[in-house]
Amino acid sequence: MFFMEAFVTRRERFSAAHRIFRKEWDTETNKEMFGLCSNPNWHGHNYELFVTVKGEIKPETGFVVNIKQLSKIIREYVIDKIDHKNMNTEVDFMEGRLASTENLAVAIWNELEQPVNRLGKKLHCIKIKETENNFVEYYGQ
Amino acid sequence: MFFMEAFVTRRERFSAAHRIFRKEWDTETNKEMFGLCSNPNWHGHNYELFVTVKGEIKPETGFVVNIKQLSKIIREYVIDKIDHKNMNTEVDFMEGRLASTENLAVAIWNELEQPVNRLGKKLHCIKIKETENNFVEYYGQ
Amino acid sequence: MFFMEAFVTRRERFSAAHRIFRKEWDTETNKEMFGLCSNPNWHGHNYELFVTVKGEIKPETGFVVNIKQLSKIIREYVIDKIDHKNMNTEVDFMEGRLASTENLAVAIWNELEQPVNRLGKKLHCIKIKETENNFVEYYGQ
């Protein structure tokens, strides 16, 4: 049987508080650069996370990946750590990073790359939808 | 010409941080009652607000209400005060209220009732969607 | 067997051009009142139409109304007349009416009330969504 590759995407959701600012800058400079997003008292979003995994369709199961397993990994490595949390102060994988959606996508990629590899699959894309008008995609380096 | 009544709904959106807790209770009791929502370091949501106004369809314009005007009122009395803010500490109309979606709906009703009346219309419903799975409706007392 | 009443809603869609203006008023007055919607060269929308019918659940079929039949009626009396048309100049049931969403809802109610009655059902609500932010509901007089 010949090789057939497909892409499987799982959506998970989380709600988190954040603030975008550089501590090296004063409040005014932060406000100028980041606008309302720099509010020192935080704001928050419902984030939608789309994790895309790529691999061969296994003849025995018809699956690229067991989506229950994929969901479990995303919950363990990402959702349980960030849902209903403050992204700037409580989430280990965001430590030392500016809390932008781009950096969040990279950080989630780094969290998930190894566990997805251990399933024998390749992580293909992390997409994060912050609002209905804005989203970011990261495909690794 | 006879009277025809219709309902017009405008959706606006805001993102805010919040925390549900009673200061009279300790952290453990708050957690037991409010779960993850009581997180002392805040979390947040993208809220969808649906404001429904009821009134006669005016023969001269075909409108119950000019939706641009309605949108402007909602922005002035609600969105500008709460968007990208901390609902517990920065929003005047939430002062002294537990930051539940129910209380938020009542508070927004109170903010909008008078201005909508001044347009010669009646506020009919405030609906707030906190996540894709949860929403609250308030129709006044 | 006792009486059980339920509400069944069918969504249909149409795309149409329109312009909101009063011919008694000059271009400037129309622009002031109706803004961009008064553009003399037309604009248009994808409209979503929700038709809600109310009635007893028939024991023989488990239906309030056969949704295929309901859909057929909506297509015959509304969609075929307005889809990919100019609402102001080509749609008989909008003749002599300002092309507002409110008036459109009333006109569609008038189109559908009799045919729904002939099915032995009662028309309950016409809801029209003009954009993702604006919708109108009409429940008859």
Added chain:
Amino acid sequence: MFFMEAFVTRRERFSAAHRIFRKEWDTETNKEMFGLCSNPNWHGHNYELFVTVKGEIKPETGFVVNIKQLSKIIREYVIDKIDHKNMNTEVDFMEGRLASTENLAVAIWNELEQPVNRLGKKLHCIKIKETENNFVEYYGQ
């Protein structure tokens, strides 16, 4: 403090197989009446269930109902029994009922009315969305 009533809605989802037919009728009559939905080999849907509960906003919590509790009840009495099941043959609360969306709404109402009452709340509406174009609402008798 005076009484304030609000409506809280929780959405849950399930996927199920079904077939609409009367066993008293032959295949042809069933097909004529129910069309493709009568297919003897089953078909299925992703159902969205919206459960609306009505009650006073409790001053101590700001809640009409604890939405986690409501979700748990819906899962126990409805979702766990019907998700990934055959609605006609495996779901106790659909036994002896034609598997229409209307009957499903009534059956789910009957499942949930008592447990919601035991929370000290009133069940207000069961809404079931079968496809993006069709939904049913039931408000009890």
Added chain:
Amino acid sequence: MFFMEAFVTRRERFSAAHRIFRKEWDTETNKEMFGLCSNPNWHGHNYELFVTVKGEIKPETGFVVNIKQLSKIIREYVIDKIDHKNMNTEVDFMEGRLASTENLAVAIWNELEQPVNRLGKKLHCIKIKETENNFVEYYGQ
């Protein structure tokens, strides 16, 4: 005039029953591997199918492909065969395949590749959304 390539996507929908299982395995092994999806009495979904075609924008029409023609082909080769059917037992192009979303995407690709070629276009992607949280993409071999 120089060459301009674009991608056109048509969405169609179908509802079908299915079951994921290997007949070589007993019920327990199937359940372990496929969970609720292996239920012997079937379950079902509303599937969304996105067919993406790639090609030059024709100067005479401004189209890559006439979307009405594309829709007609998808209906003839896919929707009419699978909508309101049992995917495991009634759909010729799924015969002998495990009824996973991945295999369904490949089978639909195989159904559509030739007819799309006959339009002078190239099939680019088959995307199938099984639930709001899970989807699969297949780009051919």
Added chain:
Amino acid sequence: MFFMEAFVTRRERFSAAHRIFRKEWDTETNKEMFGLCSNPNWHGHNYELFVTVKGEIKPETGFVVNIKQLSKIIREYVIDKIDHKNMNTEVDFMEGRLASTENLAVAIWNELEQPVNRLGKKLHCIKIKETENNFVEYYGQ
């Protein structure tokens, strides 16, 4: 610090009237080729425009692009010119083009490529959703 590339997408919306036809052809030929879309009295749509920009995540801001700036550019070069307008007769960047979604995508690409370059970023994709069932993507030449 090493290079990390990501894709940022901004959605904007506009409503416009249009008609697809070739003036070299008579009404009948236009109707045969373009169907209802050739209606001489226009029709219209709510268009969703997705603009995807690609670039390095800047360490100082965590942004590929400031999404407020991107939104401003899209509004200036596209939305303000086409929203609530007639695409065939009032939009400079559509002059001399058949008003198909494909041509619209190319024209918007041409409008936005330079301004996005001036931000030091690369335009990656223009996606236009004309209805919930049809969309077009253009990635440049």
